[in-house]
Amino acid sequence: MNLKEIKELIKLIDSSSLSEFHLEKDDIKLQIKKESTVKIIKDEKALTLNKEEHISEIDALKEERIKDKEDENLHLVKCPIVGVFYSSPKPDSPPFVKVGDKIKKGDVLCIVEAMKLMNEITSDVDGEVVEILVENQSPVEYGQPLFKIRKV
Amino acid sequence: MKDKILDILKSSRDYVSGEDISSSLGISRAAVWKHIKGLKEEGYEIESSSKKGYRLLESPDVLTYKELKNLLTTNYIGRKIVYLESTTSTNDIAKEYAEKGEKEGLVVIAEVQTKGRGRMGRRWITPGRDSISITILLRPEISPYMAPSITPVLAVSVVEMLREITGFEIGIKWPNDVVLDRKKVCGILTEMSAEIDVVKYIIVGIGINVNQETFDNEIENIATSLRKYSGKKYDRKAILSGILNRFERNYELFKKEGIGPFIEDLKKYSVLIGKKVLISGINEEYEAEAIDIDDDGALLVRLENGDVKKVLSGDVSIKGFYGYNSK
Numbered sequence: 001m002n003l004k005e006i007k008e009l010i011k012l013i014d015s016s017s018l019s020e021f022h023l024e025k026d027d028i029k030l031q032i033k034k035e036s037t038v039k040i041i042k043d044e045k046a047l048t049l050n051k052e053e054h055i056s057e058i059d060a061l062k063e064e065r066i067k068d069k070e071d072e073n074l075h076l077v078k079c080p081i082v083g084v085f086y087s088s089p090k091p092d093s094p095p096f097v098k099v100g101d102k103i104k105k106g107d108v109l110c111i112v113e114a115m116k117l118m119n120e121i122t123s124d125v126d127g128e129v130v131e132i133l134v135e136n137q138s139p140v141e142y143g144q145p146l147f148k149i150r151k152v
Numbered sequence: 153m154k155d156k157i158l159d160i161l162k163s164s165r166d167y168v169s170g171e172d173i174s175s176s177l178g179i180s181r182a183a184v185w186k187h188i189k190g191l192k193e194e195g196y197e198i199e200s201s202s203k204k205g206y207r208l209l210e211s212p213d214v215l216t217y218k219e220l221k222n223l224l225t226t227n228y229i230g231r232k233i234v235y236l237e238s239t240t241s242t243n244d245i246a247k248e249y250a251e252k253g254e255k256e257g258l259v260v261i262a263e264v265q266t267k268g269r270g271r272m273g274r275r276w277i278t279p280g281r282d283s284i285s286i287t288i289l290l291r292p293e294i295s296p297y298m299a300p301s302i303t304p305v306l307a308v309s310v311v312e313m314l315r316e317i318t319g320f321e322i323g324i325k326w327p328n329d330v331v332l333d334r335k336k337v338c339g340i341l342t343e344m345s346a347e348i349d350v351v352k353y354i355i356v357g358i359g360i361n362v363n364q365e366t367f368d369n370e371i372e373n374i375a376t377s378l379r380k381y382s383g384k385k386y387d388r389k390a391i392l393s394g395i396l397n398r399f400e401r402n403y404e405l406f407k408k409e410g411i412g413p414f415i416e417d418l419k420k421y422s423v424l425i426g427k428k429v430l431i432s433g434i435n436e437e438y439e440a441e442a443i444d445i446d447d448d449g450a451l452l453v454r455l456e457n458g459d460v461k462k463v464l465s466g467d468v469s470i471k472g473f474y475g476y477n478s479k
Contacts, residue, residue, distance in 0.1 A: 078348045080296035084465040113465050115450065116328040117300040117342040124347050137435060139465075142297055143348070 001028050075125050077147040079140045083114030087136040095136070097147075101129045109147055112140060127151040153179065154187045155218055161198065161208040162222070169205035213281060215261045215392055223393035228257035229288060229400040230393070238264040242287035243343060243357040250289050250345070250353040258289040259396065268359065269341065282377070284360040284392050288399070291353050292407055296346040299354055301411040302403075303328050303342045304449045306356055308417045309399040310338055314360075317391060318378055323423040326442075326451045326468060330360075331423055334473045335376035337361050358395070362386050373475030411449045418445045424470060429453065433466035442468070 013021050013032055023030040079085075087095040087110050096108050103109070103123050112119045131148040134140055156177055160168055174181045188206055192198055195212025211219060217233040224230050232255070239245055242260040244267070249258055262285050290302070307324045314322045314330070314337070325331045330338035341357040361377035363385050378386045405413055419425060424442035431438055431453065440453035440461065451463040469476045 080346045080348050081300060082297065082464060083300075114300040115303060115464060116340075117303055117344055119296070119299070119344045119346055122345060122347070122352075 001025065001030075006030070073151045074130065075127065075149045075151050076145040077109060077121065077123060077149060079112055079121070079142060079144045079146050081112055081114050081117075081119055082142050083112040083117075083119065083140060085134045085136065085138055085140045085146065086111040086113060087132070097129050097132075099129050099132060102152075103127060103129060103149070110134075121146065123147075123149060125149055125151050153177065153183075154190050157184065157187050158191055158196070158208075158218060161206060162211075167199075167201065167204035167207045172205070213388060214263070215284065215286075215388060219389055220393050223389060223397075225397045226257075226400040228255075229403070230257065230259045230396040232258050234258065234260045236260070236262045238262065238266065240267040241265050241269050241357075242285055243269060243341060243355055246287035246289050246355045246357075247343070247345075250355060254289060256289060256291040260287045260289075261285070261392075269357075281388075282361075282363040282365075282379075284358070284362055284388055286392065287355050287357045288396075289353060289355055290403070292351060292403075294351060294407060295349070296344065296351050298410060299344050299346070299351055300327075300342075301406065301414075301449045302354060302356060303340055304411065304418055305402050305406045305414055306340055306342075306358065306399055308414050308421065309402045310340075310358065310360070310395055311421050312417075313391065313394040313398050314338070314378075317386070317394065318382070320378075320381065322421075324418065324421045325423050325470070325473065326418075326445070326463075327449070331473065332378070333376055333381050336374055336474065337376055337378065337381075360391065360395075362388050362391060412447065415445060415447060415449065418449060423473070424451065424468060427470050430469040430476070431463055431466050432469065442470075 009021075009023075009030075010032060014034065019034045021030070021032040089096070089111065096110055097103060104126050105123055107123050108120045109123055110121050112121060127149040129147060130150050133145050133148060140146065157173060160173055160176070170181045170184050173184045177184075188198055188200065195214060197209040199207045199209050201207075214235070216235045217230075220230060220233065234245065234249070236242075236245070239262040242262050242265065245262075246258065246260045249260070263281055265285050268285065292299070292302075304324070304327055307328065307330055310330050311322050311324055314320070320332055322330060322332050322337065325336075328340040328342070329336050330340075338358065338360045342354060343357070344354045345352040361375055361380075363379045364377040365379060367375050367377075367380070378384070402414070422442075422445060425444065427442050429440060429442045431440060438455065440455050442451060443454050443460065444452040446452050446462060451468065453461050453463055455461055
C-alpha cells in the first residue's frame with residue numbers, strides 16, 4: 001500500500017459518512033478517524049447540556065403547572081356592591097369566618113353595607129379560608145376580592 | 153269553608169240567614185254554626201239572631217290574608233302571607249323561606265317580634281297589635297349593585313301612603329327611616345343575599361309605629377307613632393295594604409328604570425337636605441351640610457372645606473332629630 005493509495009482512501013472516507021476506518025493488511029495497520037467525529041462528540045456534549053437545560057425548563061413548567069393547579073383550587077370571593085365591609089354580624093360579636101376555617105357553599109362570609117342594605121356575602125364553594133383580603137369596617141369596591149378560599 | 157262564610161258575612165252589611173249560608177255553600181246549618189263559632193274564637197264579632205241569622209259586627213284587628221285580601225290590588229306582593237302571632241324576627245323567617253326557594257312576593261307578618269332587629273343587631277321593638285312588622289321577599293333580576301336603591305324606593309312608597317292616609321308631614325331621613333315630628337315612625341331594614349353577579353334574594357323588613365300610645369324611656373326621644381302624634385287610632389289593615397299596593401307599582405317601575413324616577417321624590421321628602429348633619433362613620437365622625445341626593449340615591453354632603461362627598465354608609469344625625477343635639 002503506497003502513499004497514494006492511502007491518500008485515495010482518506011479522500012474516500014472523508015467523503016463518506018464513515019467516522020472511523022480500520023484496515024489491517026499484511027504488515028500495515030491503518031486507522032483513520034474523522035475529525036468531524038470529534039466535532040460530533042462535541043456537539044453531542046452540547047446536546048447533553050441542552051438536554052439538561054431542557055430538563056430544568058421542563059421541571060419549571062411542571063412546577064408552574066402544579067402552581068396553576070393550586071391556583072385553580074384557590075377561589076376568590078368578590079364583592080358585588082360598593083359599600084363597607086363587616087366581618088361580623090354585630091360590632092361586638094365574633095367574625096363570621098377566620099383564616100383556617102372550613103366553610104361550606106352558602107355559608108355567610110361577611111356583610112357589605114351600602115345605604116343601609118346589609119348584603120350577606122355567601123361562599124359559592126366548599127373550602128377553607130386561606131386569606132381575608134379586606135380589613136373589618138373598610139370601604140370596598142365592586143368586584144374587589146374579599147376572600148381567598150382553597151376549594152376542597 | 154270558614155273563610156267562605158266570612159266572605160259571605162263581609163259582603164253583606166245586614167243579617168244573613170243560616171239557611172242562606174248553608175244552601176249557598178252546600179253544608180248543613182249545624183256546620184255553619186260550628187264555623188261561625190270558630191270565627192268568633194278568632195276574634196270576629198258576629199251577632200247571631202235565631203230569626204234573622206248572622207251579622208258581622210267587627211273584624212279583629214289582625215293582619216291575616218283573610219283580612220287583607222279584599223284591600224290588596226297587587227299581583228304578587230302579599231298574595232302569600234305568613235301570619236304569626238309571635239316570632240323572633242320577620243326577616244329571619246322570610247330568610248328561611250327564601251333559602252327554601254319561596255317565590256317573590258311572600259310577606260311575613262308578626263304581631264310580636266321577640267328579636268326584632270335593626271341595623272348592626274340593634275333592637276326593634278314590636279309590641280303586639282299596635283304596630284306593623286312585616287318582611288317582603290323579593291327576587292329581582294337586577295345587578296347586585298342596584299339593590300341598595302330598593303330601600304329608598306320602599307321609603308318613598310311608605311311616605312306616600314302614610315301622607316295620603318294621615319295628611320301629616322312625613323319625611324325620609326336618608327336612607328332608611330321615615331320620620332314624623334322629628335322622630336322615627338318607620339324603619340326599614342333591607343338584607344340581601346348575593347354573589348358577584350346574581351341577587352339570590354332580597355328581604356325588606358318594615359316596622360311601622362301605628363297605634364302605640366307610649367314608648368319606653370329608652371326610645372321615647374327617638375320613636376313616635378301615628379297615634380302618639382295625633383291621639384287618633386289608625387287602621388293597620390288600610391295602611392299595610394296601601395303600602396303593599398303602592399310598593400308593588402314602584403318596584404315594577406324600579407326594575408325597569410332604576411332609581412331615576414324616584415330621585416325627585418327622595419329630594420322632596422328628604423328631611424336632611426339643607427341641614428347641618430353629623431355623619432358617624434365607622435372610623436370617623438364629621439360634620440357637614442346635606443346638600444343633595446345624587447342619581448344613585450346616595451346622599452351628598454358638603455364638608456367644612458367645601459369638598460362634596462358622597463355618603464354611602466354610616467349614621468346621619470341631624471340636630472333636633474332623635475334627641476340629638478349638636479354643639
